[in-house]
Amino acid sequence: MRVALLDDYQGVALRHGDWTKVEGATVVPFRDHVHDEDELASRLADFDAVLRIRERTEFPRSLLARLPRLKLILATGIRNKDSIDLAAARELGITVCSTEALQRETVELTWGLILLLFRGLPREMASLRAGGWQLGVGRRLTGKTLGIVGFGTMGIPVSRVALAFEMKVIAWSPNLTAERTEPHGVQAVSREQLFSQADAITLHLPLSDRSRGLVNATDIGRMKRDAVLVNTSRAPLVDQDALIAALRDGRIGGLGVDVYESEPLAADHPFRLLQNVVATPHIGYVTQENYDLFYGQSVENLQAYIAGKPMRVIN
Secondary structure: OEEEEOOOOOOOHHHHOOHHHOOOOEEEEOOOOOOOHHHHHHHHOOOOEEEOOOOOOOEOHHHHOOOOOOOEEEOOOOOOOOOEOHHHHHHOOOEEEOOOOOOHHHHHHHHHHHHHHHHOHHHHHHHHHOOOOOOOOOOOOOOOEEEEEOOOOOHHHHHHHHHHOOOEEEEEOOOOOHHHHHHHOOEEOOHHHHHHHOOEEEEOOOOOOOOOOOEOHHHHHHOOOOOEEEEOOOHHHEOHHHHHHHHHOOOOOEEEEOOOOOOOOOOOOHHHHOOOEEEOOOOOOOOHHHHHHHHHHHHHHHHHHHOOOOOOEOO
């Protein structure tokens, strides 16, 4: 069996999973990302199985239909239905197995981005490295207001950290009620109140037809001039053109971002160039512990499939 390990950006796929346990399998890692479907179909034509990390590579029906040899997709994480055509996979006899995922990693990165923005740390660190000294005056978190859009698996633990910093925490999402937020010491507010009152706004919603473009130009226009927006969820939640325009014009304080409409991010993208943007390369879930889980359970899934007893099947 030939197995392709896709989008192994850091070259660590063979280290985080013990692929030697799988007898008779040839495992081939690829460190680059392929956007073009024709090129991807050509690359995968001779493989029986592919492993993908989260949603880095999508598998629509059009691609799956061009891979007659493919019999197994080793997906990772809990969100796969929007980026793998599970119905097509089932019709074509392709088994899709997934893994568990650790959720708090992204919460930690969210707070890293908030702290970097509030204290102006990237600029200060760059100055020190270049031989300089203090350049700006940062802001503290205590007493400020955090606005959370989406109060669930991610939003709730994010709020706990904010309360530890003695921040006021407000939250909004389309169906959010005070009954859900008040036990956590968080105030449910209107959409207008959240975007106009918060000093920092962080997004924690899954992407769907309903949430796509949810944060629009009007919302961004309501933000305080020194307020920051943090997005570690999904890029299409926000109107990207309106966001970039606000950042360029200095109408908001800054952006902390880990997710993009097209990844890897283009070399000339404004988020790489704007001084009021702190950008990370989609590393919210990228930790040693999560990779051990992704690759380790994928090895188990591959062994089980070869033994004729597939496990963690999602289609």
